[in-house]
Amino acid sequence: MKEQKHIKRRFILSAVVAVILILIAIFSHQLAPHDPYQTNAALIRKAPSMEYLFGTDNLGRCVFSRVLYGAKTTIFATFFLVAISFVIGTIAGMICGYYGGIADNILMRLADLMLAFPQMVVAIAVAGILGGGLMGAMIALGITMWTSFARLARSHTLSIKKAPYITASKLAGKGGAYILCVHVLPNILEPVLISALTQIGTTMIGISGLSFLGLGVVAPEAEWGSMISEARAYIQIAPWAVLYPAAATIITIVVFNYLGDAMMEYRNRH
Amino acid sequence: MKKQIAIRVIELILLLIVLSLLTFALMYIAPGDPAEKRLSSQGVAVTREVLQAERERMGLLRPFFVRYGEWFVGILHGDFGISFKDDLPVAPKLWNGLQNTIVLAMGSLLLSLLVSVPVGIFSAVKRNSMFDHIARILSFVGNSLPNFLISVLLMYFFCIQLDAFPIIATGSLQGLILPTLSLAIPMASRFTRQIRTEVATQMDEDYVVGLRLKGVKEHYILLRNVFHNSIGHIFTIVALQIGTLMGGSVVIETIFRWPGIGKLVMDSITARDYPVIMGFVLIMGTIYVGINLISDIVNRIIDPRVEW
Amino acid sequence: MTETLLNLSDVSLSYDGTPVVEHVNLQIVPGEILCIVGESGSGKTSLLRGICDAGEVQVDGGEISFHNDQIPCCTSNDRRKALGCGIGIIMQNPSGTFNPLRRFDVQIREMMQSHGMSYQKEDVIGLFEQMGLTNGEEILTSRPYEMSGGMNQRIAIASTMLLEPKLLLCDEPTSALDVTSAGLVVELLCRYRKKYNVGILMVTHNLGIAYQMADTIGIMRSGRMVEYGAAREIFHHPKEEYTKQLLHDVPKLAGYRNE
Numbered sequence: 001m002k003e004q005k006h007i008k009r010r011f012i013l014s015a016v017v018a019v020i021l022i023l024i025a026i027f028s029h030q031l032a033p034h035d036p037y038q039t040n041a042a043l044i045r046k047a048p049s050m051e052y053l054f055g056t057d058n059l060g061r062c063v064f065s066r067v068l069y070g071a072k073t074t075i076f077a078t079f080f081l082v083a084i085s086f087v088i089g090t091i092a093g094m095i096c097g098y099y100g101g102i103a104d105n106i107l108m109r110l111a112d113l114m115l116a117f118p119q120m121v122v123a124i125a126v127a128g129i130l131g132g133g134l135m136g137a138m139i140a141l142g143i144t145m146w147t148s149f150a151r152l153a154r155s156h157t158l159s160i161k162k163a164p165y166i167t168a169s170k171l172a173g174k175g176g177a178y179i180l181c182v183h184v185l186p187n188i189l190e191p192v193l194i195s196a197l198t199q200i201g202t203t204m205i206g207i208s209g210l211s212f213l214g215l216g217v218v219a220p221e222a223e224w225g226s227m228i229s230e231a232r233a234y235i236q237i238a239p240w241a242v243l244y245p246a247a248a249t250i251i252t253i254v255v256f257n258y259l260g261d262a263m264m265e266y267r268n269r270h
Numbered sequence: 271m272k273k274q275i276a277i278r279v280i281e282l283i284l285l286l287i288v289l290s291l292l293t294f295a296l297m298y299i300a301p302g303d304p305a306e307k308r309l310s311s312q313g314v315a316v317t318r319e320v321l322q323a324e325r326e327r328m329g330l331l332r333p334f335f336v337r338y339g340e341w342f343v344g345i346l347h348g349d350f351g352i353s354f355k356d357d358l359p360v361a362p363k364l365w366n367g368l369q370n371t372i373v374l375a376m377g378s379l380l381l382s383l384l385v386s387v388p389v390g391i392f393s394a395v396k397r398n399s400m401f402d403h404i405a406r407i408l409s410f411v412g413n414s415l416p417n418f419l420i421s422v423l424l425m426y427f428f429c430i431q432l433d434a435f436p437i438i439a440t441g442s443l444q445g446l447i448l449p450t451l452s453l454a455i456p457m458a459s460r461f462t463r464q465i466r467t468e469v470a471t472q473m474d475e476d477y478v479v480g481l482r483l484k485g486v487k488e489h490y491i492l493l494r495n496v497f498h499n500s501i502g503h504i505f506t507i508v509a510l511q512i513g514t515l516m517g518g519s520v521v522i523e524t525i526f527r528w529p530g531i532g533k534l535v536m537d538s539i540t541a542r543d544y545p546v547i548m549g550f551v552l553i554m555g556t557i558y559v560g561i562n563l564i565s566d567i568v569n570r571i572i573d574p575r576v577e578w
Numbered sequence: 579m580t581e582t583l584l585n586l587s588d589v590s591l592s593y594d595g596t597p598v599v600e601h602v603n604l605q606i607v608p609g610e611i612l613c614i615v616g617e618s619g620s621g622k623t624s625l626l627r628g629i630c631d632a633g634e635v636q637v638d639g640g641e642i643s644f645h646n647d648q649i650p651c652c653t654s655n656d657r658r659k660a661l662g663c664g665i666g667i668i669m670q671n672p673s674g675t676f677n678p679l680r681r682f683d684v685q686i687r688e689m690m691q692s693h694g695m696s697y698q699k700e701d702v703i704g705l706f707e708q709m710g711l712t713n714g715e716e717i718l719t720s721r722p723y724e725m726s727g728g729m730n731q732r733i734a735i736a737s738t739m740l741l742e743p744k745l746l747l748c749d750e751p752t753s754a755l756d757v758t759s760a761g762l763v764v765e766l767l768c769r770y771r772k773k774y775n776v777g778i779l780m781v782t783h784n785l786g787i788a789y790q791m792a793d794t795i796g797i798m799r800s801g802r803m804v805e806y807g808a809a810r811e812i813f814h815h816p817k818e819e820y821t822k823q824l825l826h827d828v829p830k831l832a833g834y835r836n837e
Binding site: 123225228239243246 | 418419426514535
Binding site for chain 2: 630661666667669671673674675676677679689691692693723738
C-alpha cells in the first residue's frame with residue numbers, strides 16, 4: 001500500500017511540473033524580458049549576464065526570451081498535433097470498429113501502409129517535399145501519428161461492441177452516431193487519452209528534430225530545435241546559445257515522459 | 271506455415287507497389303521544380319525557355335503513368351534511373367550509401383544490444399535493487415533525449431572541450447565512434463526498458479516457480495527457459511527499432527556528414543532529386559517490411575500459439 | 579521403528595504478516611498417504627508451501643524436518659537439491675510445472691542434470707510406460723502447450739518420479755482436471771506408492787479422492803488441524819462437529835456413503 005501512495009505522489013508531482021511548464025509557455029510573452037526577434041549587432045554572442053540571463057545568440061537576440069518563446073512554439077505545436085491526431089484517429093478507429101466492412105478494411109490497410117514505414121523517414125520526406133515550415137512538419141508527423149490512435153480506438157470499440165447496453169440501445173432504435181457518441185466514446189476515451197499523453201514526449205522529439213534539420217520551423221521563429229541547429233556552428237565561442245535550448249528541450253521531454261510513465265503506472269495499479 | 275509466408279511476401283510486394291505509387295504521386299504534385307533546382311545549382315540563369323528545355327530533357331513533361339511505368343520497368347531490371355541532380359545512375363549511389371549506413375546501423379545496434387540485453391535481464395532478475403533503480407533512471411533519461419541533441423552534446427564535449435574525436439566522420443574508425451554513440455544511447459535505453467519488462471513478465475510466470483520447485487538450477491531457469499521464451503519478443507523489439515534507426519540515421523549522418531543513405535536522401539529532398547528519393551523509399555520499405563516479416567516468423571517458431 | 583519422512587512439530591506459518599497456519603502437527607512415514615482436507619482458506623495450501631519453503635510463507639514457530647533434517651534452515655543450494663530429489667512437488671496447475679514452449683525431453687534432461695543424474699531416453703520411456711503413459715516417444719518430442727491439462731499433469735507426475743523422490747507433496751493435483759483424468763492421476767499416484775514406497779502428502783478439497791487414497795487424514799479449518807488420524811476412522815466415526823458437517827455436505831456422487 002505504501003507503493004500506491006508513492007505512485008500517486010509521483011503522478012501528481014509530475015503533473016504539477018508539467019502544468020508549470022505549460023503555464024510558462026502560455027505566459028511566455030509576459031515572462032520574456034526582451035523581444036526575441038530583436039537583433040542587435042553590438043551584442044552578439046554575449047555571455048550570460050544579469051541583463052541577458054541566457055546570453056545572446058549570433059544575431060544579438062536574447063536567448064532567454066527565445067527559449068521562452070520556443071517553449072510556446074514547441075509545446076503548443078506538440079499539443080496541437082497530438083490533439084488533432086487523437087481526434088482524427090479516434091473517430092476513424094471508432095467508425096472502423098463499429099461499422100466494420102469495406103471502410104474498415106481500407107482504412108486499416110492504409111494505416112498498415114503508414115506504419116510500414118519508419119515514422120521519422122516519412123516525416124522527413126513529407127516535410128522536405130512540402131517545403132518546410134511548422135505546418136508542413138506537423139502534417140508530416142501527423143500522417144503516421146493518427147494510425148496508432150485509430151488502431152487503439154478500433155480495438156477498444158470492437159471489444160465494447162458486444163456489450164449488452166449497446167445491444168439494448170440498438171434495440172431501442174438509437175442510431176449509430178448516437179451510440180458512438182453516448183456509449184462508445186466515454187468508454188474508450190480513457191485508454192486512448194493515456195496513449196495520447198504518453199506520445200507527447202516522442203512528438204516533441206519529432207518536432208524539434210525536424211526543426212533541427214531545417215524542415216520545420218522557419219527562421220526567425222524561436223524553436224528549440226532550430227535554435228540548437230543555428231547555434232551549432234559557433235558553439236565554441238557561444239556555447240550558451242546551444243546549451244540552454246538543449247537543457248530546456250531535455251527537461252521538457254523528461255517531464256512529459258515521466259508524466260506519461262507515472263500515469264501508466266497509476267492506471268495499472270488502480 | 272509456408273503458405274502463410276508466401277501470402278505475406280505477396281502482400282509485401284503489393285504494399286511496396288502501392289507505396290511507390292503513392293510516393294511518385296506525392297512528388298508529382300509537390301511544390302518545387304527539379305529542373306529549376308538543377309539549373310540554379312549549376313549557376314545557369316533560369317529563363318523560361320531554358321527551364322522548358324531542361325524540363326523536356328529531364329523527361330518531366332511526360333504524363334504521370336508513362337513516367338511511373340518507365341520507372342517501374344526499370345526497377346524490375348535493377349535500374350533505378352538517373353539522378354536529377356547530376357545525371358549519374360541512381361543505383362550505385364543508393365548502394366554506396368546503403369553500405370555506409372549499414373556499417374553505422376549495425377555498429378550502433380550491436381553496441382546497444384551488448385549493453386541493453388545484460389542490463390535488462392539483470393534488472394529484471396534483481397528487481398528493485400540499487401542496480402535496477404540506477405538502470406531505470408539512466409534508461410529513462412536516455413530514452414527522452416532526442417538523438418540530434420545527444421550528437422550535439424557529444425560533439426561539444428568530446429570534440430571541442432576534449433579534442434578527442436574528429437568532428438566530421440571520415441571513414442576512419444575514430445570518426446565512427448560519436449555517430450554510433452548518438453544512435454546507440456537512445457536505442458540502448460529503449461531496449462533496456464523493454465527487455466526488462468519482458469523478462470520480468472516471464473519471471474512472474476507460473477512455470478518459473480514450478481521449475482524452481484523441481485530443483486532445476488537457477489541459471490538453467492534463467493538462461494535456458496526465461497531467455498528462450500523472451501527471445502521472440504526481443505526480436506520484435508529490435509525489428510521495430512530498425513525503423514527508428516533508419517530515421518535516426520538520417521539526422522546523425524547529416525550532422526556528422528557520414529556518407530550514408532540517410533544523408534543522400536536529405537540532400538536529394540533539398541534538390542528535389544526524385545529518382546533517388548523513389549529508390550530510397552523502395553529500398554527502405556523493403557528492408558523494413560522484410561525485417562518485420564522475419565521477426566514474425568521467428569516469433570511463430572518460438573511460440574506457435576502466437577497469432578500470425 | 580520406521581523412519582519418519584516428514585515431521586511437522588507445532589508449526590505455525592504466516593503469509594504477508596497474517597498467520598495462516600497455527601500449531602500443526604503431522605507425520606508421514608514411507609509408503610503412507612496423508613490427505614489434508616479443508617475448504618478454501620483453511621490454510622492447507624499455505625502449509626504445503628511452508629514445507630517446501632516456497633518463499634512467501636514465513637515460519638513463525640515449530641519445526642519442519644525432512645528425514646530429520648530441518649528444511650528451512652539449509653542453504654539455498656541444499657534446498658534446491660532436496661527439492662525434486664528428496665521431495666517431489668506436484669502443483670495444481672499442470673501448465674505451471676513445465677515451460678510451455680520447450681520440448682519435454684529437453685526439459686526433463688535439464689531437470690535431471692540439475693540433480694547430477696544422467697538422462698537416458700529408454701529409462702524415461704520405460705518409466706512413463708510403467709505409469710500408464712504408453713506413447714512415451716511421442717510425448718518426449720512434444721511441447722506442453724500441445725497437450726491437454728490431464729495429460730500434462732500425468733506427465734508432470736511421471737517426470738517428478740524420475741528423480742526418485744522419497745516424499746511427494748501434491749497441491750490439489752486433480753482440481754484442474756476432468757473426472758477421467760483425475761481418476762488416472764489418482765491411479766498413478768497409488769501405483770507409485772505401491773512400487774516405490776514413497777510417502778505422499780496431498781492437499782485437496784475433494785473428499786471423494788481423499789476417501790479413495792488416504793491412509794491418514796487431516797482436516798484443517800482456519801489454519802488449525804481440527805481432526806487428524808486414520809482415514810477409515812475419521813470417515814466412519816468423525817469426532818469433531820466440523821468434520822461431521824464437512825462429511826455431511828459432500829454430495830453422494832463423490833462415491834462416499836454416509837453411514
